[in-house]
Amino acid sequence: MQINPYLFILPRTPGQIVWNYKDHTQHELDLDYSSRLAQLIHNPELYDNDNIIDTQLLNAGILTTSTINSPAWGWDELSKIYHIGTRNIPCEHIPKNIHEWARQYLEHCNEVLASSAPAHDxxxxxxxxxxxxxxxxxxxxxxxxxxxxxxxxxxxxxxxxxxxxxxxxxxxxxxxxxxxxxxxxxxxxxxxxxxxxxxxxxxxxxxxxxxxxxxxxxxxxxxxxxxxxxxxxxxxxxxxxxxxxxxxxxxxxxxxxxxxxxxxxxxxxxxxxxxxxxxxxxxxxxxxxxxxxxxxxxxxxxxxxxxxxxxxxxxxxxxxxxxxxxxxxxxxxxxxxxxxxxxxxxxxxxxxxxxxx
Known part of the structure; x- marks a missing residue:
């Protein structure tokens, strides 16, 4: 068992947010889950299939059974988080043709224009x-x-x-x-x-x-x-x-x-x-x-x-x-x-x- 290398943990009282910045997913952990994750970070071999928290962490992608290769990176972790975290825009439905694109983009623009824009100047x-x-x-x-x-x-x-x-x-x-x-x-x-x-x-x-x-x-x-x-x-x-x-x-x-x-x-x-x-x-x-x-x-x-x-x-x-x-x-x-x-x-x-x- 291994810890997903693309995690960023944000302390947010009363718990913490675990952000998978590669897949753009977030999970909120309470004290029990946070404590168990800390134990598994210290020693991933403590993973227990009979522990419901462990299996949920695995299903959420916070833990992984396979090795996830991380790219070679010459800068610090912050720049890596920025680069990977801004890759691959999430899109539930990629338009299949120009007509779908036009409808989808127009819907997006109308949603945006429904709220007031920040001052232009x-x-x-x-x-x-x-x-x-x-x-x-x-x-x-x-x-x-x-x-x-x-x-x-x-x-x-x-x-x-x-x-x-x-x-x-x-x-x-x-x-x-x-x-x-x-x-x-x-x-x-x-x-x-x-x-x-x-x-x-x-x-x-x-x-x-x-x-x-x-x-x-x-x-x-x-x-x-x-x-x-x-x-x-x-x-x-x-x-x-x-x-x-x-x-x-x-x-x-x-x-x-x-x-x-x-x-x-x-x-x-x-x-x-x-x-x-x-x-x-x-x-x-x-x-x-x-x-x-x-x-x-x-x-x-x-x-x-x-x-x-x-x-x-x-x-x-x-x-x-x-x-x-x-x-x-x-x-x-x-x-x-x-x-x-x-x-x-x-x-x-x-x-x-x-x-x-």
Whole structure:
């Protein structure tokens, strides 16, 4: 007898939840069952066919008579639980043809729309005055192929200021609700889900938000700003952090003079509303990745270089962005500015070349 290797135990008074994260099944155990499971974890050979608890644990898949192979995994158990636990969306009935799919998906959407959607914009949380951004202008070079070829990650920035009109263009192309697509109507799209960004978004939910950390932008005071895509405007939500940018981003101090950075957050409540399965957690990161790449290509077309990272202490960024509950979480950071084009900072190049500091 063996213990199923895909179990995660959650203490929930008055008992505990045993979650089989591979099969997406959960079982609630009272004290007697929990105590017996603890004994069997300590010594599976104590299994007794005449013990009703033992047989029920076996029938539930918590115990197994066969060896269950676990995949080779180089990271920790938490990442393994996340990966396996978000695999294979449970589906009671897989559509056999396009007609079944259409009916089933429509039923799902109608069930979702029967409940109120989370607020589409952050306006309900951020009520301060708005700073209108300049209308977006065409980049210096709007060739996609050139932007793709020229895009590179740089770690050496001059600190020169960015023009406000370039900030407006950058945000509009990355996060803005494109006015150019307002006439691209489709009567199959539900009201409130019809706005379009330049990057794809799961379910058309636009579940990511953007927060600017401004250090050197012409005609804009340093600070932390929320971007309102429907209005193409900013609102100040916090003063500049009282510490170097590198202290917020994993000690990467080569970025301290970056003139502009963008924190990309995910509104999990929007995803929960339409997609209740944990698979949707993956989609939050996918959407943040789309936006990050769009930001970099737009910045490159505007004549800037870019840098990006996922290294930060979430608690610090929550405070900086005034994220007050778990519905919205920071996922990624990307920044841009004038650069000498070097992939590595001078200090690292000196170390690699053996040059004394």
């Amino acid at each position: 952050m306006a309900d949380r951020i009520t301060g005055g708005r700073i209108a951004l300049p209308s977006p202008s065409a980049p210096k070079d709007d060739s996609l192929s050139n932007a793709l070829i020229r895009r590179k990650t740089c770690r050496s920035f001059t600190g020169s200021p960015i023009r406000l009109r370039d900030v407006g263009s950058l945000l509009y192309l990355t996060l803005g609700y494109l006015r150019e697509r307002e006439d691209d109507c489709d009567d199959s799209i539900a009201e409130g889900l019809d706005v379009r960004r330049s990057s794809p978004s799961g379910g058309g939910l636009n579940a990511c938000e953007g927060y600017l950390l401004i250090q050197n932008v012409e005609d804009l005071a340093p600070g932390v700003y929320a971007y309102h895509p429907a209005e193409h405007a900013l609102s100040l939500i916090n003063r500049s952090p009282d510490t170097a940018l590198g202290n917020l981003l994993g000690g990467q101090h080569f970025i301290n003079n970056l003139p502009l950075g963008l924190f990309i957050t995910a509104r999990f409540d929007r995803l929960w509303w339409k997609y209740p399965h944990s698979r949707a957690y993956r989609m939050a990161f996918v959407e943040a990745g789309h936006l990050s790449q769009t930001f970099q290509l737009a910045a490159t077309a505007l004549g800037m270089n870019t840098w990006l990272t996922g290294a930060f202490t979430d608690d610090q960024i929550d405070t900086l962005l005034q994220l007050e509950n778990g519905n919205e979480q920071p996922l990624f950071f990307v920044g841009c500015g004038e650069s000498d084009g070097q992939a590595m900072c001078q200090e690292m190049r000196d170390l690699l070349r053996g040059t004394p500091a």
